Amino acid sequence: xxxxxxxxxxxxxxxxxxxxxxxxxxxxxxxxxxxxxxxxxxxxxxxxxxxxxxxxxxxxxxxxxxxxxxxxxxxxxxxxxxxxxxxxxxxxxxxxxxxxxxxxxxxxxxxxxxxxxxxxxxxxxxxxxxxxxxxxxxxxxxxxxxxxxxxxxxxxxxxxxxxxxxxxxxxxxxxxxxxxxxxxxxxxxxxxxxxxxxxxxxxxxxxxxxxxxxxxxxxxxxxxxxxxxxxxxxxxxxxxxxxxxxxxxxxxxxxxxxxxxxxxxxxxxxxxxxxxxxxxxxxxxxx
Numbered sequence: 454x455x456x457x458x459x460x461x462x463x464x465x466x467x468x469x470x471x472x473x474x475x476x477x478x479x480x481x482x483x484x485x486x487x488x489x490x491x492x493x494x495x496x497x498x499x500x501x502x503x504x505x506x507x508x509x510x511x512x513x514x515x516x517x518x519x520x521x522x523x524x525x526x527x528x529x530x531x532x533x534x535x536x537x538x539x540x541x542x543x544x545x546x547x548x549x550x551x552x553x554x555x556x557x558x559x560x561x562x563x564x565x566x567x568x569x570x571x572x573x574x575x576x577x578x579x580x581x582x583x584x585x586x587x588x589x590x591x592x593x594x595x596x597x598x599x600x601x602x603x604x605x606x607x608x609x610x611x612x613x614x615x616x617x618x619x620x621x622x623x624x625x626x627x628x629x630x631x632x633x634x635x636x637x638x639x640x641x642x643x644x645x646x647x648x649x650x651x652x653x654x655x656x657x658x659x660x661x662x663x664x665x666x667x668x669x670x671x672x673x674x675x676x677x678x679x680x681x682x683x684x685x686x687x688x689x690x691x692x693x694x695x696x697x698x699x700x701x702x703x704x705x706x707x708x709x710x711x712x713x714x715x716x717x718x719x720x721x722x723x724x725x726x727x728x729x730x731x732x733x734x735x736x737x738x739x740x
Contacts, residue, residue, distance in 0.1 A: 482525050482593040484565040484608040485538065489616035489654035491547055494641055495536055496624060499631045507630050508534075515552045523556040526593050533560040540615060548623040558589040565608055617658035619651065664693065664701040673704060689714070 500508040512534040522529055532554045539548045555563060561582065590601050622641040624631060635642055643651065667685075671678045684690045685700060690710045693701045 480594045480596075480604075482559060482562055482590055484605070485563055486565040486608060486612040487538070488540070488547070488612065488618075488620055489658065490618070490651035491620045491622055491643075491647075492650070492654075494547075494622050494643055494647055496549060496627055496630070497534075497536065499624075499635050499641060504630070504632060511552070511630075516554045519554045522554075523559055524553045525555060525559045526589075528556045530556060532556060535560055535563055540620075542615065545618060545620050546623050547620050549625045549627055558585060559593070562586050562590050565605075565612075613658060613661075616654055617662065618655065660703065664703060666699050666701065670702045670704065670707065674707075 497508055515534045516532050521532070523532060533556075535553050535555045537550045537553055539550050540546075541548065565586075587598060587601050587605075590596075590604075591598060622643075624636065624639050624641055628636055628639040628641075631641065665673065667678050667681045671681045674681075681690075681702075685692055690702065690707045693703075
């Protein structure tokens with residue numbers, strides 16, 4: 454790729470990011486999904502147990518400040534104290550910026566993970582939460598369903614990118630509320646379980662980024678796409694399928710499954726890499 458083409462590509466990505474940020478800033482109700490490695494690491498979670506009274510006092514103050522109405526849509530009823538976080542992607546810091554009182558639907562949309570997960574599995578038509586999120590989002594922001602789908606897809610991509618890295622949790626001026634054994638200065642210390650979950654999240658996301666479609670897998674193994682489909686049809690290789698989306702494959706898992714079929718498959722795989730145009734691996738040979 455020439456330098457001019459590379460410059461244009463970078464400029465195009467920067468312009469797309471600016472358009473996305475402009476679109477998000479104009480919305481009253483936005484989605485702020487918590488990255489997977491720090492899921493559960495919040496001020497509310499840190500104040501559970503003997504210090505729960507501190508969180509309840511803080512919650513009552515936040516709700517009283519807005520007069521018992523939702524800060525976004527203005528509805529009455531049961532309100533939730535939502536923590537507003539700022540995610541600094543360059544430094545990997547999640548900083549607590551404040552709190553807001555939200556109704557149930559606004560709180561569900563703000564977190565997003567309760568309903569947007571069905572977009573990854575293709576079960577949007579069966580998810581009641583997703584339908585409620587879409588209707589409430591469009592009603593509050595006065596936008597179309599098409600804009601909602603574009604925004605939700607962008608939120609999922611951003612969440613996936615943020616979930617593939619490590620984060621530090623900055624409690625800012627609210628760190629004094631947390632016991633000293635749970636923090637180091639203003640930084641919230643993860644528990645052993647949260648540390649294990651963070652490592653699992655980052656491993657899963659990085660592995661998902663390496664998934665291949667059937668055509669790409671066939672090109673890497675030197676076989677045809679029909680051969681890959683034959684392996685899938687006979688259950689010879691593992692695959693992932695989200696709803697009606699194309700099949701996805703993990704190259705390492707596929708090679709391991711083929712190695713378990715015998716030495717002949719490994720030899721044919723080696724030959725296929727040397728001659729990628731020949732279809733040397735068939736179902737009968739793998740069996």
